[in-house]
Amino acid sequence: MTALRLRHPGAHVLLVLVSTLMLLPLLFMLVTAAKVQQDLFTKPLWFIPAHPQLAENIERVFQRIPFGTFFGNSLFVSIVVTASDLFFSTLAGYALAVYRFPGRQAIFAVVIGTMMVPFIVILIPQYIIVRDLGWLDTYQGLIAPFAVSSFGIFLMRQAFRRMPIDLIDAARIDGAGEWRILFRIVVPLNVAPLVSLAILRFLDEWDNLLWPLVVTSSEKMRTLALGMALLQDDRYGTDFPMLMAAAALAIAPIVIAYVFLQRYFIRSVAGTGLKE
Amino acid sequence: MSTALSVPRGAARPRARVGTPFRSQARTGLIMVTPAAAFFAVFFIYPVVNAVWVSLTSWDLIGPQKFIGIRNYVRLLGDDDFLHAAWVTVAYSGSFLIVTLPLALGLAVALDRPMQARGVYQAIIFAPVVLSMVVVAMIWRAVYSPVGGLYLMFTAPFGLTNIQWLNREDLALPALVVVSIWKNVGYYLVIFLAGLQSIPASFYEAARIDGAAPSRVFRSITLPLLKPYILFALVIGIIRTSQTFSAVYALTEGGPNDATTVLPFLIYQNAFQFNRMGYASAMAIVMFAALLVLTVIQFRLLRSEAGE
Numbered sequence: 001m002t003a004l005r006l007r008h009p010g011a012h013v014l015l016v017l018v019s020t021l022m023l024l025p026l027l028f029m030l031v032t033a034a035k036v037q038q039d040l041f042t043k044p045l046w047f048i049p050a051h052p053q054l055a056e057n058i059e060r061v062f063q064r065i066p067f068g069t070f071f072g073n074s075l076f077v078s079i080v081v082t083a084s085d086l087f088f089s090t091l092a093g094y095a096l097a098v099y100r101f102p103g104r105q106a107i108f109a110v111v112i113g114t115m116m117v118p119f120i121v122i123l124i125p126q127y128i129i130v131r132d133l134g135w136l137d138t139y140q141g142l143i144a145p146f147a148v149s150s151f152g153i154f155l156m157r158q159a160f161r162r163m164p165i166d167l168i169d170a171a172r173i174d175g176a177g178e179w180r181i182l183f184r185i186v187v188p189l190n191v192a193p194l195v196s197l198a199i200l201r202f203l204d205e206w207d208n209l210l211w212p213l214v215v216t217s218s219e220k221m222r223t224l225a226l227g228m229a230l231l232q233d234d235r236y237g238t239d240f241p242m243l244m245a246a247a248a249l250a251i252a253p254i255v256i257a258y259v260f261l262q263r264y265f266i267r268s269v270a271g272t273g274l275k276e
Numbered sequence: 277m278s279t280a281l282s283v284p285r286g287a288a289r290p291r292a293r294v295g296t297p298f299r300s301q302a303r304t305g306l307i308m309v310t311p312a313a314a315f316f317a318v319f320f321i322y323p324v325v326n327a328v329w330v331s332l333t334s335w336d337l338i339g340p341q342k343f344i345g346i347r348n349y350v351r352l353l354g355d356d357d358f359l360h361a362a363w364v365t366v367a368y369s370g371s372f373l374i375v376t377l378p379l380a381l382g383l384a385v386a387l388d389r390p391m392q393a394r395g396v397y398q399a400i401i402f403a404p405v406v407l408s409m410v411v412v413a414m415i416w417r418a419v420y421s422p423v424g425g426l427y428l429m430f431t432a433p434f435g436l437t438n439i440q441w442l443n444r445e446d447l448a449l450p451a452l453v454v455v456s457i458w459k460n461v462g463y464y465l466v467i468f469l470a471g472l473q474s475i476p477a478s479f480y481e482a483a484r485i486d487g488a489a490p491s492r493v494f495r496s497i498t499l500p501l502l503k504p505y506i507l508f509a510l511v512i513g514i515i516r517t518s519q520t521f522s523a524v525y526a527l528t529e530g531g532p533n534d535a536t537t538v539l540p541f542l543i544y545q546n547a548f549q550f551n552r553m554g555y556a557s558a559m560a561i562v563m564f565a566a567l568l569v570l571t572v573i574q575f576r577l578l579r580s581e582a583g584e
Contacts, residue, residue, distance in 0.1 A: 011386035015397040018383060022400050022458065028426040029415045040424035092312035099305025107313055114320045118519050118567065120540045121560040124330060124547055125323030128337075148315045178304040207408045209522040210540075214548055225410040229526045232414055240418045247414045251407050258406050262399045265406055269463060270470045 033057055033244040040240060057245035064242065067249065069220055070227035077142045077223060078205040084147040085201050086194060092148070093156025094182055098168065108157070114150040119210070127214055141215045142223070146205060152197050159193040160186065196268035199261075206254070224250055331557035338551075348558035358559060360534060361542040364449065365563075368538055369517040371453050372460075377509055379457070380464035385498065387465070388472040398469075402462035409459065413526030416455045417442070445535040448528050452536050456523060460516075464509050471505030472498070507578045511571060518567060539563050 006012055028045070034052035035043075061067055095101070096108050126145045135141035163186065171181045187194070212226040222230070228250055232243055258265055331348055335341040352358050383401060387394055404412060419426040420441040428437060441451040475498065483493045521540040524530055530537035530545070537545075539559065547556035 006392065008386075008389060008391050011389070011391060012393075014382065014386050015393075015401075018379075018461075019397055019400040022404060022462075024429075025415050025419050025426060025458070026403075028419060032418055040421070045424070045426065045429055088312050088315070091308040095305040095308035099301055099308075101302040101305040101309075103313075104305070104309075107309060107316075110316055110321065114316065114324075116568065116571065117320065117324060118515075118540075118560070118564055120519065120521070120543050121327050121557075121564045122320065122323035123544075123560070124553055124557055125326040126319060128326070129318065129323070145319050147319075148312045150316070150320070153312060178301065182308075203406055207410070207522070209410055209525060210544065213525075214544075225408055225522070228408075228410045228414060229522075232417060232526070233529075238421070240421060240424070243414055244418055247411045250411045254406055254408070255403075258399075258403060262402070266398065266402055266466055269402075269405070270466045 029244045029247055032240050033248050035241045037239055037241055053241065054245065057241045058249060060242045061246040061249060065227055065231055065246075066219065067227070067246070070222050070224045071250075073139075073142075073222060074206055074224040077139065078202050080139075080143050081146045081205045082198050082202045084143070085149050085152045086198055088148040089152030089156045089197065090182075090187065090194070092153045093158075094160050094186065096153070097157045097160035098165075111150045111153050115154065123210065123214065130215055136215055137217045137221050139221075142212060142221070145211065146208075149201065152201065155193055155197055156190075159190050163189065192267075195264055199265055199268040203254075327557050328561060330553055331561050333554045335553040336551040337553050341554075344554070348555050349562070351555070352558055352562060357534070357537075357542065361537050361539045362563075364534075364536065365518055365520075365538045368449060368453060368456075368520065368536075369514055371450070372456050372517050373510065373513045375453070376457050376461050376464055377506065377513065380461050380509075381468050381502075381506070383461070383465050384468035384472055385494070387469060398462075398465070401465055404459045405462045407459070409522040410526045412455065412459050413523055416451075416458075416527060420451055442528055443532050445532055448532055448535045452523060452527055455527060456517070456520070459523075464513070467509050467512075468502065468505060471502045475501045504578060507574060511574045511578075514570060514574075515567060518563070 031046055031048055032040070034048050034054045034057075036049065036053050039047055039049065092107075092111075096104060096111075130136060130141045130144060133140075133144075135144065167185065167189075168181055171185055176184070207225060208223070209225045209229060212221075212223045213229070216222055216226065228246065231246060330341075332343060332345060333341045334344050334348075387398060422438050422440050422443075425441075427439065427441065431437065431439060439447070441447050479497050479501075480493065483497060488496070518538075519540055520538055521544065524536055524538055524541045525544075528536040530541045540563075543556045543559050543563075546552045546559065
């Protein structure tokens with residue numbers, strides 16, 4: 001029986017309580033997604049119909065909005081933004097960490113400085129740029145302002161600075177070119193920060209609402225976050241079974257990824273921004 | 277190579293020495309940094325400068341842009357909507373942080389030990405962090421639904437039903453804060469946990485041998501050593517909460533009667549619903565300046581702590 005005895009019962013009580021509170025809204029979403037709307041008014045909270053209506057409710061989501069289009073837009077924009085940021089942040093971060101060239105300090109100062117600027121400050125000027133480029137309501141317009149992040153450059157520079165410089169020197173002695181050293185030696189040694197950056201940037205972009213709200217106008221350009229926000233705005237705002245089916249559909253891919261990769265998700269938050 | 281090894285890492289010495297000539301390496305560096313630098317010039321530096329310029333003008337985005345000096349700023353100081361939104365932002369940030377940071381710290385202390393199901397607890401509490409805010413808001417609209425909402429589970433036993441959480445001026449902001457806490461407490465938990473794990477186990481060992489009570493250990497060892505992490509969480513927390521937009525847009529649309537209109541939402545409304553680009557920019561600049569001052573003060577605190 002000793003194996004079953006719980007150590008630290010007080011900690012467990014607190015953690016079970018909080019964990020339950022975290023899971024309840026998600027469970028409620030799933031249960032509601034299986035109901036018909038009338039059940040909300042007449043049945044207990046956790047009532048599940050004998051014939052769960054989940055499939056029917058999901059079908060109604062697809063009748064109501066082009067869910068696949070929104071989802072595809074979000075996926076495409078998030079992947080392009082993430083890939084672009086990984087590539088250019090690696091280049092810039094490596095240059096700032098390893099090479100000495102005129103303007104290096106100034107560029108790094110600008111990178112740090114822009115990390116402090118709230119997005120709302122540059123929202124209007126960025127909108128004007130994208131409008132003048134004729135990119136309103138296009139993928140370019142959705143992607144452009146996020147193609148490189150100061151956070152990404154900062155993170156990669158810090159990672160590259162922690163590497164022993166002698167490794168790079170040794171590769172130079174062996175006659176490897178600078179680009180070859182970066183992509184064949186340095187990048188493979190820094191997969192961990194790259195994964196962290198990829199996760200954070202993807203989630204940020206996936207969750208972006210304000211920018212798509214401002215630059216898109218046609219339904220076919222909407223991202224998932226925007227599509228979901230507008231779905232609940234209209235006269236379907238209290239059709240909770242349909243809305244919860246949509247919510248469940250929208251978070252399913254992220255939740256599945258999280259279940260398998262949660263160590264990396266958590267590490268990406270824990271390991272970034274904390275170290276000098 | 278032996279001299280190279282003896283030089284401490286990060287010390288100021290030319291990093292480019294061997295192989296390709298120095299100048300060629302500098303050129304490679306410039307080539308690598310140019311795309312990002314050009315991007316920053318166009319999409320960050322120019323916009324910041326332009327935001328200041330726009331804030332000095334009267335402009336509806338379509339017609340001519342008219343320079344009006346600091347009149348937008350003067351008007352702001354007497355604008356009840358702006359002052360109200362500033363207050364709502366402070367109230368939102370403040371009440372969020374007052375609840376979230378101690379809660380996250382308590383959870384981190386509870387988790388900072390070898391215990392059963394540790395990974396499961398952490399994964400569950402962190403889970404909402406990875407979810408999209410808009411979808412979280414959708415779920416919580418159902419939770420707050422006056423009839424058939426999940427909140428009834430907690431209030432119905434006390435005879436409280438049909439509560440209009442999102443439609444009552446006194447309840448909408450607390451309701452919004454609760455959603456933010458649920459969504460973000462895991463983020464701060466992970467920060468504090470990283471801090472706790474940086475405290476050497478030998479400190480606790482010594483305290484145990486001296487027979488110190490757990491509360492004493494917490495006050496004399498855990499809290500002081502965790503201070504940099506707490507300040508970091510505070511800085512990040514203020515920056516993040518004061519920029520809240522999605523939660524407000526998706527949950528309350530600033531209502532009822534502006535009870536949840538935070539500054540970013542008011543700026544968005546002025547810019548893209550009322551077409552007052554100059555006025556909206558002035559608000560954004562003032563908010564930025566306030567955040568900057570707060571952040572500088574906090575970093576000063578952080579540095580003086582670290583210098584002790």
